[in-house]
Amino acid sequence: THPTPNDIKRTAEKVSGAHLDWYLTEWTQTINTIDYGIKEIKEEGNSTKVTLERIGKMPMPIDLIVVYEDGTQESFYIPLMMMHYTKENQYPNLKRTVLGGWDWAYPTFELTLSKPKSSIKILMIDPSELMADVKRENNTYMKK
DSSP states (O other): OOOOHHHHHHHHHHHHOSOOHHHHHHHHHOOOOBOEEEEEEEEETTEEEEEEEEOSSOOOOEEEEEEETTSOEEEEEEOBGGGOOOOOOSOTTSEEEEOOOBOTTOSEEEEEESSOGGGEEEEEESTTOOSOBSOGGGSEEEOO
């Protein structure tokens, strides 16, 4: 017998460990696009509040890299709440923090960095550029 789309989805879920209903629906039954951006970076005392924004309608998990003025780096991973899964660390040399899931119903996500804004050199969404983001220019903050 020929495999059905559901057979393929179940195999992918078994291999990945992730729930993929949302993923296959987004890619095969919508014309939604992926576009994430850095909406705001705001200093709050000795820490920094970063607001990320989902501009396109397709939700995706987010990798975020922060490079500080002193040369140190850290990685953040924001899974989607509907995935019930945390992917393997793409940057094993970096300290990685897995944040609480981003609910697809909310267009923004806030995180707090433990360093002041003045110490941030680069902040980048999807540094590996594996996500099919339609507007990459809003994925990066570079200190001027």
